[in-house]
Amino acid sequence: xxxxxxxxxxxxxxxxxxxxxxxxxxxxxxxxxxxxxxxxxxxxxxxxxxxxxxxxxxxxxxxxxxxxxxxxxxxxxxxxxxxxxxxxxxxxxxxxxxxxxxxxxxxxxxxxxxxxxxxxxxxxxxxxxxxxxxxxxxxxxxxxxxxxxxxxxxxxxxxxxxxxxxxxxxxxxxxxxxxxxxxxxxxxxxxxxxxxxxxxxxxxxxxxxxxxxxxxxxxxxxxxxxxxxxxxxxxxxxxxx
Amino acid sequence: xxxxxxxxxxxxxxxxxxxxxxxxxxxxxxxxxxxxxxxxxxxxxxxxxxxxxxxxxxxxxxxxxxxxxxxxxxxxxxxxxxxxxxxxxxxxxxxxxxxxxxxxxxxxxxxxxxxxxxxxxxxxxxxxxxxxxxxxxxxxxxxxxxxxxxxxxxxxxxxxxxxxxxxxxxxxxxxxxxxxxxxxxxxxxxxxxxxxxxxxxxxxxxxxxxxxxxxxxxxxxxxxxxxxxxxxxxxxxxxxxxxxxxxxxxxxxxxxxxxxxxxxxxxxxxxxxxxxxxxxxxxxxxxxxxxxxxxxxxxxxxxxxxxxxxxxxxxxxxxxxxxxxxxxxxxxxxxxxxxxxxxxxxxxxxxxxxxxxxxxxxxxxxxxxxxxxxxxxxxxxxxxxxxxxxxxxxxxxxxxxxxxxxxxxxxxxxxxxxxxxxxxxxxxxxxxxxxxxxxxxxxxxxxxxxxxxxxxxxxxxxxxxxxxxxxxxxxxxxxxxxxxxxxxxxxxxxxxxxxxxxxxxxxxxxxxxxx
Numbered sequence: 001x002x003x004x005x006x007x008x009x010x011x012x013x014x015x016x017x018x019x020x021x022x023x024x025x026x027x028x029x030x031x032x033x034x035x036x037x038x039x040x041x042x043x044x045x046x047x048x049x050x051x052x053x054x055x056x057x058x059x060x061x062x063x064x065x066x067x068x069x070x071x072x073x074x075x076x077x078x079x080x081x082x083x084x085x086x087x088x089x090x091x092x093x094x095x096x097x098x099x100x101x102x103x104x105x106x107x108x109x110x111x112x113x114x115x116x117x118x119x120x121x122x123x124x125x126x127x128x129x130x131x132x133x134x135x136x137x138x139x140x141x142x143x144x145x146x147x148x149x150x151x152x153x154x155x156x157x158x159x160x161x162x163x164x165x166x167x168x169x170x171x172x173x174x175x176x177x178x179x180x181x182x183x184x185x186x187x188x189x190x191x192x193x194x195x196x197x198x199x200x201x202x203x204x205x206x207x208x209x210x211x212x213x214x215x216x217x218x219x220x221x222x223x224x225x226x227x228x229x230x231x232x233x234x235x236x237x238x239x240x241x
Numbered sequence: 242x243x244x245x246x247x248x249x250x251x252x253x254x255x256x257x258x259x260x261x262x263x264x265x266x267x268x269x270x271x272x273x274x275x276x277x278x279x280x281x282x283x284x285x286x287x288x289x290x291x292x293x294x295x296x297x298x299x300x301x302x303x304x305x306x307x308x309x310x311x312x313x314x315x316x317x318x319x320x321x322x323x324x325x326x327x328x329x330x331x332x333x334x335x336x337x338x339x340x341x342x343x344x345x346x347x348x349x350x351x352x353x354x355x356x357x358x359x360x361x362x363x364x365x366x367x368x369x370x371x372x373x374x375x376x377x378x379x380x381x382x383x384x385x386x387x388x389x390x391x392x393x394x395x396x397x398x399x400x401x402x403x404x405x406x407x408x409x410x411x412x413x414x415x416x417x418x419x420x421x422x423x424x425x426x427x428x429x430x431x432x433x434x435x436x437x438x439x440x441x442x443x444x445x446x447x448x449x450x451x452x453x454x455x456x457x458x459x460x461x462x463x464x465x466x467x468x469x470x471x472x473x474x475x476x477x478x479x480x481x482x483x484x485x486x487x488x489x490x491x492x493x494x495x496x497x498x499x500x501x502x503x504x505x506x507x508x509x510x511x512x513x514x515x516x517x518x519x520x521x522x523x524x525x526x527x528x529x530x531x532x533x534x535x536x537x538x539x540x541x542x543x544x545x546x547x548x549x550x551x552x553x554x555x556x557x558x559x560x561x562x563x564x565x566x567x568x569x570x571x572x573x574x575x576x577x578x579x580x581x582x583x584x585x586x587x588x589x590x591x592x593x594x595x596x597x598x599x600x601x602x603x604x605x606x607x608x609x610x611x612x613x614x615x616x617x618x619x620x621x622x623x624x625x626x627x628x629x630x631x632x633x634x635x636x637x638x639x640x641x642x643x644x645x646x647x648x649x650x651x652x653x654x655x656x657x658x659x660x661x662x663x664x665x666x667x668x669x670x671x672x673x674x675x676x677x678x679x680x681x682x683x684x685x686x687x688x689x690x691x692x693x694x695x696x697x698x699x700x701x702x703x704x705x706x707x708x709x710x711x712x713x714x715x716x717x718x719x720x721x722x723x724x725x726x727x728x729x730x731x732x733x734x735x736x737x738x739x740x741x742x743x744x745x746x747x748x749x750x751x752x753x754x755x756x
Contacts, residue, residue, distance in 0.1 A: 120522070153737040182728070185756075197731070223739055226646075
C-alpha cells in the first residue's frame with residue numbers, strides 16, 4: 001500500500017513538472033490576438049487565422065476518398081502556418097476580370113471582406129472559363145490564398161487554377177500555385193490538385209512564398225450551372241520592401 | 242363588342258393566337274435536360290413502344306394515357322425503340338395538347354363571348370406556366386386539355402341535353418381519370434359548382450334538366466362512357482383487367498401522399514404565391530398577376546345580371562378546385578395548371594367585361610395599351626422560361642430540375658465509350674439511391690451493358706468496368722476500392738446533389754490524349 005502511495009506521489013511530481021514546462025511558454029505567448037504561436041514547431045511561423053462565414057447547407061458532404069477528389073471530412077480544416085508578420089493583403093484591393101460586366105453583383109465583392117454564402121454577396125461571371133485578378137499594389141511574398149466561390153449549396157467549381165505574377169497580363173513570370181484542371185480543358189496545363197466541394201471554409205491554397213503583385217483565379221463553371229461565382233478571395237502575405 | 246367580332250375574324254384571331262403559342266413552345270424542345278419524372282415516364286413508354294408492355298402501377302406514375310397518346314407520335318416519326326427516341330419526340334405530346342387547348346376553347350362558344358374566348362386563348366398562349374409545362378413530358382398538359390373538354394361538354398350536356406355532348410363529357414372525364422387519378426378533385430368541384438350555380442341562378446335553372454327524371458339515362462350514359470374509357474386504358478386495352486380495380490385502389494395511395502407529402506410539403510398559399518409573385522435572390526420577378534387581376538374582374542362579372550351562368554359555374558368550380566389543391570399539403574408547381582385554367586377562363590371574360598364597360602375610345606385605347614404591355618410581359622416571361630431560364634432554379638416553374646452540368650457527365654461517359662476498345666459494349670455500373678438514379682436510365686439508354694444498384698456492396702467487382710457513376714453516399718464507399726484504377730470527377734445532378742463519375746485510368750489517359 002505504502003509503495004503504491006509513493007509511486008502515486010512520484011507520478012504527481014512528474015506530471016507537475018511536465019505541466020509547468022508546457023504552461024510557461026504558453027503563458028509567455030498570452031496576449032497575441034491575431035496569430036497563435038506554433039509551439040514546438042517552426043518558431044518563425046504562426047497559425048493563419050481566417051474568419052469563416054456560417055455554413056449554408058445542412059449536412060456534411062459525404063467523404064469520398066479518391067486520388068483526384070478532395071477528402072471531405074466534415075471537420076474544420078486543420079491549422080495552416082504562415083511566416084510571422086503575414087497579413088491580409090487583398091482587402092478592398094482592385095479587381096479586374098475576363099467578364100468586365102458581371103451578370104450579378106460587382107467585382108468589388110471579391111475583396112470586400114464579406115464572405116456570406118447568401119444571395120447578394122457573390123459576383124456572378126458569365127459561362128465558360130473566366131478569371132478574376134487582384135492587384136495587391138506591391139510585390140509581395142505570398143503565403144496563402146483563400147477562395148470562396150458560391151458556398152450556398154454542395155457544388156464543385158471546375159478547372160480551378162490560381163496563378164500569381166508580377167505581370168498584370170500574366171504573359172510572363174507566371175507561377176501556378178493551384179490547378180485542378182485534370183484534363184487540361186482550360187488549356188492552362190494539366191493540374192494535379194483535387195476537385196473539392198465548396199463549403200463555408202473556402203479553399204486554402206498554399207502560395208509557398210511566391211513573389212507577385214497580381215493574383216489571378218480561373219474557373220470554368222460549376223456543377224450547378226455554367227456560371228462562375230466569387231464570394232471572396234483573401235490573399236495573405238508580406239509586402240516585399 | 243361581341244357583335245363586332247365576325248366569325249371569320251374570330252377564327253383568324255384564334256389562328257394567330259395558336260401560332261403565337263406554338264412559336265413560344267416549339268423551338269428547342271430538347272434544350273432542357275430531362276427531369277427525373279420525365280425520364281421515368283420515357284422509360285415506361287419505351288417498354289410500351291418496344292414490347293407492347295404496360296401494366297398499371299397503383300403506387301406510382303399516374304394513369305396510362307400519356308404512354309398510349311405518345312404511341313402515334315412515335316409511329317409518325319418512325320421510332321420503334323427507346324434508343325431511337327429523343328427528348329423532342331416525347332415532348333411533342335404535351336406540346337400538341339398544350340397548343341390544342343387553345344382551339345378547344347371553341348367548346349365554350351355560346352357559353353362565353355367570342356372576345357372572352359380570344360382573351361382566354363391569348364392568356365393560355367402567353368402564360369409562362371402553360372408555356373413551360375407544354376414542353377414537359379408528364380401528364381399535366383393532357384390532364385388540363387381533357388379538363389377543359391370536360392367542363393365545356395358537361396355544361397353543354399347539362400344546359401342543352403344531347404347524347405353527343407353526354408358521350409363527349411363522359412369520354413373527357415374518363416380521359417382525365419386515365420391521366421391522373423386525382424381528377425376526382427375536379428369532378429367533385431365541378432359537381433359542387435353545378436349545384437352552386439343552380440342555387441345561385443336567378444333566371445335560368447342551370448343544371449335543372451340533369452337532375453330531373455327524364456334525363457337520368459343521360460347521366461348513366463355519361464358515367465358508363467367515363468368508366469369504359471378509363472377502364473380501356475387502365476386495363477392496358479383489357480390485357481390487364483386488374484388495372485381497373487387498381488385505379489380505384491390507387492386513390493388511397495394518392496390520398497396518403499397528399500396528406501403526408503414529405504419533401505413536397507408547401508404552405509396553402511403556394512399556388513397563389515407562385516402565380517402572383519416569385520423572386521429568388523437576385524433573380525428577376527416572375528408574375529402572372531395580370532391573369533389573377535383579370536380573373537378577379539371575371540369573377541365579379543360572373544355575378545352580374547347580364548352574364549351567363551357558365552361563368553358562375555367556372556367561378557365556383559375554380560374556387561373549389563383551388564381551395565382543395567391549396568389545402569392538400571402535397572404541392573408541385575405543375576399542379577397549379579388545373580386551377581390556373583379556371584383563372585384564365587375567368588380572366589378572359591374579365592378582360593372582355595372591362596372593354597365592354599368602357600364608354601369612349603380614349604378609355605379603350607388607354608386600357609388596350611396597358612393590357613398589351615401586360616400581355617407582352619407575360620410573353621417575355623414565357624420566352625425566358627422556355628429558352629433561357631429553363632433549368633435555372635430562380636425560375637419558379639423549375640422544380641428539382643436536372644442541371645445542365647449533368648449533360649457533361651453524359652458526354653464524358655459517351656467519350657469514354659468512344660475511346661474504349663469494347664466498341665459500344667462498354668460496361669457501366671450505376672451505384673445510386675433511387676433519387677439519384679434518374680434520369681440516368683434515359684441518358685444511358687443507348688448503352689447495352691448498364692447495371693443499376695442502390696448499394697456499393699451489391700455492385701460486385703469492377704474489373705473490366707469502364708465507368709462507374711455513384712451518388713455521394715455510395716462514392717464514399719467505392720472510393721477506396723477504385724482508387725488508383727479510376728479517375729474521378731464530380732458532376733451536378735440537381736441543385737445541391739452531386740454524382741461522382743469514375744472512369745477507368747486507361748480510358749481516361751486515352752480521353753486526355755485525344756481531346
